[in-house]
Amino acid sequence: MSSKLTPKGVVAFLTDFGLMDHYVGVMKGRILAELLGEANPIFIDITHEIPPQDIRKGALKLKFAYPYFPQGTIFLVIVDPGVGTERKAIVIVTENYFFVGPNNGVFTFPAKEAQVLECFEIDLEKIMRPPFSSTFHGRDLFAPAVAQLLRRIPVEIWSKPLSNEALTLLSFPEPKRTASGYSLSIWDIDRFGNLITNFSKIMAKNHFKVLVNGQEVRRVNTYGEGGDGEILALFSSEGLLEIAIRNSSAANSLKDPQIEIIFE
Amino acid sequence: MSSKLTPKGVVAFLTDFGLMDHYVGVMKGRILAELLGEANPIFIDITHEIPPQDIRKGALKLKFAYPYFPQGTIFLVIVDPGVGTERKAIVIVTENYFFVGPNNGVFTFPAKEAQVLECFEIDLEKIMRPPFSSTFHGRDLFAPAVAQLLRRIPVEIWSKPLSNEALTLLSFPEPKRTASGYSLSIWDIDRFGNLITNFSKIMAKNHFKVLVNGQEVRRVNTYGEGGDGEILALFSSEGLLEIAIRNSSAANSLKDPQIEIIFE
Amino acid sequence: MSSKLTPKGVVAFLTDFGLMDHYVGVMKGRILAELLGEANPIFIDITHEIPPQDIRKGALKLKFAYPYFPQGTIFLVIVDPGVGTERKAIVIVTENYFFVGPNNGVFTFPAKEAQVLECFEIDLEKIMRPPFSSTFHGRDLFAPAVAQLLRRIPVEIWSKPLSNEALTLLSFPEPKRTASGYSLSIWDIDRFGNLITNFSKIMAKNHFKVLVNGQEVRRVNTYGEGGDGEILALFSSEGLLEIAIRNSSAANSLKDPQIEIIFE
Numbered sequence: 001m002s003s004k005l006t007p008k009g010v011v012a013f014l015t016d017f018g019l020m021d022h023y024v025g026v027m028k029g030r031i032l033a034e035l036l037g038e039a040n041p042i043f044i045d046i047t048h049e050i051p052p053q054d055i056r057k058g059a060l061k062l063k064f065a066y067p068y069f070p071q072g073t074i075f076l077v078i079v080d081p082g083v084g085t086e087r088k089a090i091v092i093v094t095e096n097y098f099f100v101g102p103n104n105g106v107f108t109f110p111a112k113e114a115q116v117l118e119c120f121e122i123d124l125e126k127i128m129r130p131p132f133s134s135t136f137h138g139r140d141l142f143a144p145a146v147a148q149l150l151r152r153i154p155v156e157i158w159s160k161p162l163s164n165e166a167l168t169l170l171s172f173p174e175p176k177r178t179a180s181g182y183s184l185s186i187w188d189i190d191r192f193g194n195l196i197t198n199f200s201k202i203m204a205k206n207h208f209k210v211l212v213n214g215q216e217v218r219r220v221n222t223y224g225e226g227g228d229g230e231i232l233a234l235f236s237s238e239g240l241l242e243i244a245i246r247n248s249s250a251a252n253s254l255k256d257p258q259i260e261i262i263f264e
Numbered sequence: 265m266s267s268k269l270t271p272k273g274v275v276a277f278l279t280d281f282g283l284m285d286h287y288v289g290v291m292k293g294r295i296l297a298e299l300l301g302e303a304n305p306i307f308i309d310i311t312h313e314i315p316p317q318d319i320r321k322g323a324l325k326l327k328f329a330y331p332y333f334p335q336g337t338i339f340l341v342i343v344d345p346g347v348g349t350e351r352k353a354i355v356i357v358t359e360n361y362f363f364v365g366p367n368n369g370v371f372t373f374p375a376k377e378a379q380v381l382e383c384f385e386i387d388l389e390k391i392m393r394p395p396f397s398s399t400f401h402g403r404d405l406f407a408p409a410v411a412q413l414l415r416r417i418p419v420e421i422w423s424k425p426l427s428n429e430a431l432t433l434l435s436f437p438e439p440k441r442t443a444s445g446y447s448l449s450i451w452d453i454d455r456f457g458n459l460i461t462n463f464s465k466i467m468a469k470n471h472f473k474v475l476v477n478g479q480e481v482r483r484v485n486t487y488g489e490g491g492d493g494e495i496l497a498l499f500s501s502e503g504l505l506e507i508a509i510r511n512s513s514a515a516n517s518l519k520d521p522q523i524e525i526i527f528e
Numbered sequence: 529m530s531s532k533l534t535p536k537g538v539v540a541f542l543t544d545f546g547l548m549d550h551y552v553g554v555m556k557g558r559i560l561a562e563l564l565g566e567a568n569p570i571f572i573d574i575t576h577e578i579p580p581q582d583i584r585k586g587a588l589k590l591k592f593a594y595p596y597f598p599q600g601t602i603f604l605v606i607v608d609p610g611v612g613t614e615r616k617a618i619v620i621v622t623e624n625y626f627f628v629g630p631n632n633g634v635f636t637f638p639a640k641e642a643q644v645l646e647c648f649e650i651d652l653e654k655i656m657r658p659p660f661s662s663t664f665h666g667r668d669l670f671a672p673a674v675a676q677l678l679r680r681i682p683v684e685i686w687s688k689p690l691s692n693e694a695l696t697l698l699s700f701p702e703p704k705r706t707a708s709g710y711s712l713s714i715w716d717i718d719r720f721g722n723l724i725t726n727f728s729k730i731m732a733k734n735h736f737k738v739l740v741n742g743q744e745v746r747r748v749n750t751y752g753e754g755g756d757g758e759i760l761a762l763f764s765s766e767g768l769l770e771i772a773i774r775n776s777s778a779a780n781s782l783k784d785p786q787i788e789i790i791f792e
Contacts, residue, residue, distance in 0.1 A: 131765070133764075486611060
């Protein structure tokens with residue numbers, strides 16, 4: 001590595017491949033095959049259930065996940081509708097992590113939040129493996145790239161330098177200022193049906209109310225405080241305001257709700 | 265450890281987190297981050313598809329799974345609607361295993377079936393990690409606790425003793441005695457649509473008939489013995505009477521069936 | 529081993545067990561329990577979402593996956609509607625791999641494509657573990673067999689030789705010759721809704737057209753080349769002709785389509 005960061009053997013996967021096909025397993029198999037027993041990686045699945053081609057969702061899930069992994073973790077993130085086209089295959093090295101995947105915005109959050117030390121464009125001629133598919137770079141391109149990292153072969157040998165400015169960044173809507181506070185958007189809905197908004201704890205003042213469809217809802221710290229069917233507002237584990245119903249799904253009860261913050 | 269049992273590096277996960285979100289991956293990432301490379305755990309997922317907040321289902325799946333794991337396995341079981349409330353976060357040490365999770369009944373079966381050597385209440389002040397969320401103790405509390413076990417830091421240092429009597433136990437319905445045998449309940453339905461009842465092999469006498477909705481069904485040893493669409497009764501791999509249809513789903517064909525045992 | 533191939537510790541799983549139950553986890557737990565810490569396996573899940581009892585789908589997914597794994601990988605493949613019946617439990621040793629599972633056709637492709645060195649029938653008396661279920665051989669029979677391989681205990685000790693001719697092989701439809709080319713079948717549909725046909729790159733001549741329901745569709749190399757809603761034909765990552773729609777599901781748009789190849 002040009003930087004002092006070295007991979008420690010942890011590879012974290014985040015894709016839209018799903019679990020019904022062979023794609024995830026094959027990708028891991030190929031990493032192992034490339035390693036020839038030289039390194040013993042630990043594979044962690046963040047999720048493979050990003051909706052097909054939903055780059056924004058992939059970017060958000062990565063934001064929520066990466067800071068908790070050990071230093072040196074390699075994140076392989078593949079939500080890649082442009083697979084096989086001109087979009088670049090990249091490696092981003094930050095102070096703590098390696099990110100490998102397509103340059104289409106999935107790395108928006110680490111690129112903005114973390115200190116990007118170096119970026120690289122993977123050299124297809126050096127890394128692509130047969131059968132050189134145009135549709136499964138997870139197997140033929142990205143898996144071998146991850147294996148190079150695990151083997152501690154310097155990125156410079158198999159990649160070209162890329163300017164930080166060449167990184168594709170997506171914009172995510174910030175809360176909209178209103179006369180009395182903010183109007184929020186929903187960034188994510190989790191499996192429990194919790195609605196995760198774009199209002200961060202950091203933006204909160206001491207006193208504020210939360211309105212859902214014009215009605216004030218109770219602010220709590222835990223789901224357990226809620227009454228039956230009561231709509232609750234609380235800060236999610238990611239520090240974002242979330243709308244929830246105890247033991248139920250807010251997403252099912254509230255279709256496309258208006259969520260507002262009123263400062264007092 | 266106060267007991268002679270030591271963790272061997274295997275962590276088995278059972279949660280209602282699902283696989284579409286980042287929760288499972290983040291929890292594992294945090295365990296690895298806490299370990300700082302000191303130990304090389306083997307992570308096994310029992311399931312993460314417990315229906316949201318379904319503590320009873322979590323308890324049953326744990327019952328069906330834990331006895332087959334190697335001695336020293338740490339079971340991290342999180343189905344935790346009371347996360348962040350007064351419910352205790354506990355560690356149970358049995359002769360063979362460690363169980364980590366909320367004290368809400370998910371550990372009913374090992375607590376009843378296995379020899380409980382010691383119980384502990386995790387000391388939040390010593391174990392909670394930032395951002396100290398009230399909604400994701402899997403990441404901020406339980407993952408660090410599992411890491412302490414893996415690092416073989418004695419539980420006493422980061423937990424308070426807890427009396428066995430303080431363990432929350434759920435009651436599961438036993439078969440109801442009838443004039444001629446038993447009336448059964450369905451405890452679980454698996455992905456194949458097999459209906460798993462509460463009638464255990466141990467309760468069986470030499471001769472008995474099985475009635476489904478008043479009709480006798482054939483008792484077999486394997487699914488393959490069944491005719492097309494034929495309702496079968498057999499003992500499941502967990503030693504419980506199960507109602508099945510070969511290459512089909514009994515759960516789809518039979519809605520809320522009455523299942524009876526008649527001793528001959 | 530009688531052959532020179534030795535397991536390297538990688539076990540790849542392919543089953544119809546699904547992920548909502550405890551079956552997959554228990555099977556892995558049992559392998560670890562059998563090993564008693566002697567070996568440190570790497571477990572890779574190919575998929576567990578084969579539709580229940582769909583041996584053909586299991587065979588296809590194995591075909592698509594196995595060639596990318598490292599030499600010495602043990603494939604444990606369980607789609608096993610005949611569990612507990614007379615169907616044999618087998619081990620196939622090829623030049624590069626070990627295959628363990630039921631002799632019902634799931635191993636059709638490696639048996640045809642790879643060089644089969646030896647076949648064995650697992651000796652139930654030597655390998656079955658309590659509770660000796662008739663319905664969960666994954667746990668009581670196949671997991672212990674895999675553990676024997678991982679421990680490098682010669683197969684001959686716990687299995688009987690089996691003639692290659694005794695291997696059950698399924699037939700998969702080849703493209704049907706027509707006056708001007710081929711009429712194709714769909715072999716697989718993946719999570720993206722891509723329709724994967726039985727027409728292999730190897731059968732392609734220099735110039736050919738693809739018709740879907742009588743209309744010519746554009747042949748491309750990547751999904752990204754497609755227009756909105758445009759039906760595309762391209763070779764899949766497995767070298768099979770696939771019908772796809774960019775950022776959409778061909779399977780949803782086309783019900784039971786006629787797919788034809790016309791040589792020019």
